[in-house]
Amino acid sequence: AQSVTQLDSHVSVSEGTPVLLRCNYSSSYSPSLFWYVQHPNKGLQLLLKYTSAATLVKGINGFEAEFKKSETSFHLTKPSAHMSDAAEYFCVVRTSGGGADGLTFGKGTHLIIQP
Amino acid sequence: GAVVSQHPSRVICKSGTSVKIECRSLDFQATTMFWYRQFPKQSLMLMATSNEGSKATYEQGVEKDKFLINHASLTLSTLTVTSAHPEDSSFYICSARLYQETQYFGPGTRLLVL
Numbered sequence: 001a002q003s004v005t006q007l008d009s010h011v012s013v014s015e016g017t018p019v020l021l022r023c024n025y026s027s028s029y030s031p032s033l034f035w036y037v038q039h040p041n042k043g044l045q046l047l048l049k050y051t052s053a054a055t056l057v058k059g060i061n062g063f064e065a066e067f068k069k070s071e072t073s074f075h076l077t078k079p080s081a082h083m084s085d086a087a088e089y090f091c092v093v094r095t096s097g098g099g100a101d102g103l104t105f106g107k108g109t110h111l112i113i114q115p
Numbered sequence: 116g117a118v119v120s121q122h123p124s125r126v127i128c129k130s131g132t133s134v135k136i137e138c139r140s141l142d143f144q145a146t147t148m149f150w151y152r153q154f155p156k157q158s159l160m161l162m163a164t165s166n167e168g169s170k171a172t173y174e175q176g177v178e179k180d181k182f183l184i185n186h187a188s189l190t191l192s193t194l195t196v197t198s199a200h201p202e203d204s205s206f207y208i209c210s211a212r213l214y215q216e217t218q219y220f221g222p223g224t225r226l227l228v229l
Contacts, residue, residue, distance in 0.1 A: 034217070043121075043208055043222035090158060103218060105158045
């Protein structure tokens with residue numbers, strides 16, 4: 001079975017300061033990991049994905065995430081927050097083996113940007 | 116990038132009626148489409164997986180006779196909520212995937228059943 005734990009339900013940072021959204025996963029097989037962003041009443045937009053290539057993954061809008069197998073983590077970071085980054089962020093895992101399909105979503109982290 | 120559309124974006128219906136939601140992959144052919152449900156301030160819950168030309172696979176606890184899924188072509192899947200009730204009010208999101216590639220999500224459909 002696979003699961004995703006987003007350690008913070010809410011994160012608040014000031015504009016221009018770094019962002020860290022934490023995610024831990026568990027998976028019986030080699031995982032693919034994703035971060036999606038959802039703005040209010042909108043669908044999900046893919047920020048970045050890890051699929052067993054480079055462990056440091058760069059995404060859109062200045063976001064990046066590092067896959068750390070030893071820590072089973074896939075934390076999302078951005079050096080400098082922008083007001084437009086305020087949204088809900090989902091860490092997602094997909095198992096590539098074992099017959100599993102679909103995605104397993106974390107509960108989401110609400111990112112608040114203070115002016 | 117891959118674009119997925121949903122129609123309608125918002126629908127209000129009376130209790131007991133049926134509602135059909137369309138999900139289309141606009142610039143790629145999707146071998147698999149997924150339907151999710153999202154309650155306010157909660158994460159997405161997978162309802163069912165549909166492969167073109169075959170029956171959908173429903174997640175545990177999802178009534179297949181209530182949520183009818185048809186995946187008639189590689190670019191279109193439909194979700195019909197039959198005999199809708201207020202508790203079916205939710206945000207329904209579809210996604211589309213080509214083979215084992217990334218899932219691309221639609222913008223969602225807000226359903227309100229009165």
